Amino acid sequence: MPARVINSDLMEYIIMNNFEFNTLAIRTGHLQTNEQEHSEAIFPTSSYTFKNAAEAAARFSGEEAGNIYSRLSNPTVRCFQDRLAALEGGESCVATSSGMSAILAVMLGLLKAGDHIICSSSIFGTTTIFFNQYLTKFGVEVEFVDLIDLSAWEKALRGNTRLLFAETPSNPVMDIVDIGALAAIAHTNDSLLVIDNCLCTPALQQPLALGADIVVHSATKYLDGQGRCLGGAVVGNKTLVGEAVFGVLRTGGVAMSPFNAWVFLKGLETLNLRMKAHCENALAIANWLDQHPKVVKVNYPGLKTHPQYALAQQQQSGFGAIISFEVIGGKEAGWLVVDQTKMISITANLGDTKTTITHPATTTHGRIDPAQREKTGISEGLLRLSVGLEDIKDIKADLERGLARISDKEKGC
Numbered sequence: 001m002p003a004r005v006i007n008s009d010l011m012e013y014i015i016m017n018n019f020e021f022n023t024l025a026i027r028t029g030h031l032q033t034n035e036q037e038h039s040e041a042i043f044p045t046s047s048y049t050f051k052n053a054a055e056a057a058a059r060f061s062g063e064e065a066g067n068i069y070s071r072l073s074n075p076t077v078r079c080f081q082d083r084l085a086a087l088e089g090g091e092s093c094v095a096t097s098s099g100m101s102a103i104l105a106v107m108l109g110l111l112k113a114g115d116h117i118i119c120s121s122s123i124f125g126t127t128t129i130f131f132n133q134y135l136t137k138f139g140v141e142v143e144f145v146d147l148i149d150l151s152a153w154e155k156a157l158r159g160n161t162r163l164l165f166a167e168t169p170s171n172p173v174m175d176i177v178d179i180g181a182l183a184a185i186a187h188t189n190d191s192l193l194v195i196d197n198c199l200c201t202p203a204l205q206q207p208l209a210l211g212a213d214i215v216v217h218s219a220t221k222y223l224d225g226q227g228r229c230l231g232g233a234v235v236g237n238k239t240l241v242g243e244a245v246f247g248v249l250r251t252g253g254v255a256m257s258p259f260n261a262w263v264f265l266k267g268l269e270t271l272n273l274r275m276k277a278h279c280e281n282a283l284a285i286a287n288w289l290d291q292h293p294k295v296v297k298v299n300y301p302g303l304k305t306h307p308q309y310a311l312a313q314q315q316q317s318g319f320g321a322i323i324s325f326e327v328i329g330g331k332e333a334g335w336l337v338v339d340q341t342k343m344i345s346i347t348a349n350l351g352d353t354k355t356t357i358t359h360p361a362t363t364t365h366g367r368i369d370p371a372q373r374e375k376t377g378i379s380e381g382l383l384r385l386s387v388g389l390e391d392i393k394d395i396k397a398d399l400e401r402g403l404a405r406i407s408d409k410e411k412g413c
């Protein structure tokens, strides 16, 4: 009988045996303490003690590896970082206090005044505002292009273009870009490709394997999966993420709390199972909405009518669970559907087991210039659903109450 693998031997065993996704999601990163606990321990400690003055000096000088202070490293957070790095197929992961601080850390770590970045115009609302109002303040030029127009990305390249930033599928209109093709465009110019992989998670899409240089996450969404904690992460190679982005965490202090890391670890264990169930529910709801007389348009990559259906099939192992759809009758009708729900949560969060609904034009994307909003497909009648894991029949009934009340007279508006 071979000896059981415990403690740090387990990590070596995992690497040597090329574990598959679910095993990595459940086993990676756990270094048992002498208490031999089965579930990962939470280490709620701000700092760590040293055996003596010499050890303290060696840790601070970097001569000896080890914990110093929880802004820099924490065992529970490290476990989450190792696990997510394994799932994304990256060398290094830096966990942060939120998805936005993950994006902030990438930009502070990799950009300097005079740099130019190109960003998809179809992107999480707060990311747009962060780029426009804050990055520009420090002399970084930001240019927006249509996510799916590869020639527009190519044309926007300049000598000082440090990075390209995209979200695919994009929130809330579910456009999809070919990550491999976009990476090739970035690399001809020695620029980096950063992908926000929030909507797919590594269970459905692994951007690094497709050619992206860096992946950012809002762990708040599917990685947690139950709407409990804020968190974020950056994954990539040792130089870009392990050194440059980590440097921002170390000095800028956007660290993840150990408690949140522990919650995310539990979320990761069921990530693949949950994503499969989310996708199944979302496809059923999208097909139903697509046939609905009060619905003008459904944006869901799993519908054969979606313009990038083939690309989604090739690049993703599932279509995700975010659907946006436009009702006849504009904002008034959209608000009616929202207000008639009794079960579905009216909240801007997504990636929860609970189905949520939002009216993007007046909430998540309300602060964006109306012209830019319309251009990216966020019309007044658009609603976004994050399809949860309740039973399909109950989700449909909750939506139907409002949809049935939209006047037929609105048709064609």
Ligand SMILES: *Cc1c(COP(=O)(O)O)cnc(C)c1O
Pocket (backbone or CB within 6 Å): 098, 099, 100, 101, 124, 127, 167, 171, 196, 198, 199, 217, 218, 219, 220, 221, 230, 231, 232
């Ligand atoms: C929510 C979200 C973010 C921001 O994450 P927070 O954890 O809320 O800071 C970034 N990108 C996408 C696609 C998101 O959905």
